[in-house]
Amino acid sequence: MRIFSVTPIHVGPEELRRRQARYDALLPTGVTLDLADIGPAAPRALDTADEIGASTDAVVAALRTAPAGYDVLLPDCVLDPGVAELRGELPVVGILQLSLGWQVIRGRRSGMVARNEAIAAELSDRASAYGWGQHVAGVEVLGLEVDAIADHARWDAALDSALGRFDSSVDVVINGCSAVPVTSHHPLAVVDPTSLALRLVAAGDAR
Template identity: 70%
Template structure:
């Protein structure tokens, strides 16, 4: 299976290489993923609703111009930019669509964490578009800058604080960023949505 992906924000060569290496470490056997930068006209961070909308438009344009030979398109973003709009037009799937959908079919209510308020609002909106709002038991905001995406220690510290704010009924939390390494050994299970999405794609194949 060949997957084509684009970043939701414009990133430099170092960050693009970091993200591509992360995908190489996560893809199951028989799966390859090629990641490209969205380009300098896209936002450099998703800090406002305007950033989110501009990112979505750029991702949709990139996918409509995607090279041939790929089985599936998947944005490098847990906000699933363009996924609902392009469904039926292109062979596209979303990281949130797959990772949250897996929790839904198992009958789970989950929490989510987001870097900032704009991302938290969009996560709630995406869950509503998919019809899964009732399965989301809150979104906690980490209050971090875009640099924290590549800073494991900073993100983990923010995540630890956020986990304490979830109610006792939350046993599963989806990490609201596709490009972050998360390892947590607490009682709450923290889902790496990118890793889960890739496993589900590999297990189900492409029809």
Template identity: 60%
Template sequence: MRIYAVTPIHVDAEELARRQARYAALSPPGVEIVLHDIGPDAPRALDTDAQVRESESLVVEALRRAPDGFDALLPDCVLDPGVALLAGTLPVPVFGLLRLSLGWAVLTGRRSAAVARNKAIADEIVARAEVYGWSSTLIGVEVLDLDVHAIADSDRWAGGLGGAVGTLAAAGARSVINGCSAVDIPAGVVLPARVVDPTALALRLIGAGE
């Protein structure tokens, strides 16, 4: 299965290559992600609700104009921009990282939560869960208060997780979705609850479905 993916923000060539390599490392046999930058007119970060909305509009447009030769489409974003809007309207499936990872928690009966880089992203995760009808299964979303550069800095991101994951675990969360599609958690990091990489889980589910 070849999947056409687009970033939710404009990234430079180095970051695009890092994200592409991450997809290649995480994709199971038979699944190939071909990642494209959304373009220079897009926001450089999702720090406000206005930027989240602008990003969603651009991602929807990019996915609608995706070239032929792909078996599915994917926003490279845990906020699933355009997924609910486009589902069932295009010739190929539109996968959502949050829809797949949170949906797996729902299907397996796990009480789940999430962490997010900032409040705008946290609010959108809550809104997406409501759109999918899964609000009651999402205990909460803790904000890490990190800037966009922390996405590529795994040690810095991991350093902010402890207190947030501890709060969610104390509230009853059995799994915590890491609220970014492009973050690696260093091996050996011990946290109070299981932290789910939404990209890794989504790709495993897509591979199993094929």
């Protein structure tokens, strides 16, 4: 299976390599993924609703002009930009769609964490749009800048603090960024949505 992915924000060569290496380490056997940068016209962070909207428009345009020969298109973002817009037009699947959907199927109540308020609001909206809002206990905000995505120590510290704010009704917490590895040792289980989404895509191809 070949997957094509595009970043939701414009990133430099070093960050693009880091993200690609993360995918390469997570890919199940028989699956390849090629990650492309969205380009300099796109936002460089998702800090506001307007930036999230501009990112979605850019991802939709990029996926519509994706190179031929790929089996699946997977936006490199837990907000699933372009998934709703391209449904029925292209073979697009979303990281949140897959990872949260799996928790719903398993009967689990999920919490989520997000880097900032704008992303938290969009995560909640996406969950509701998928019809799964009642399965989400809420979204805790980490209060981090975009450069913390590549700073795992800062992310982990904020994540551990946020995990302590969820109540006992929560079974798992979805880490609300596709590009951050999950290394928390908190007793509450944390889902790496990218890793889970890739495994589910691969399993679906093995039907």
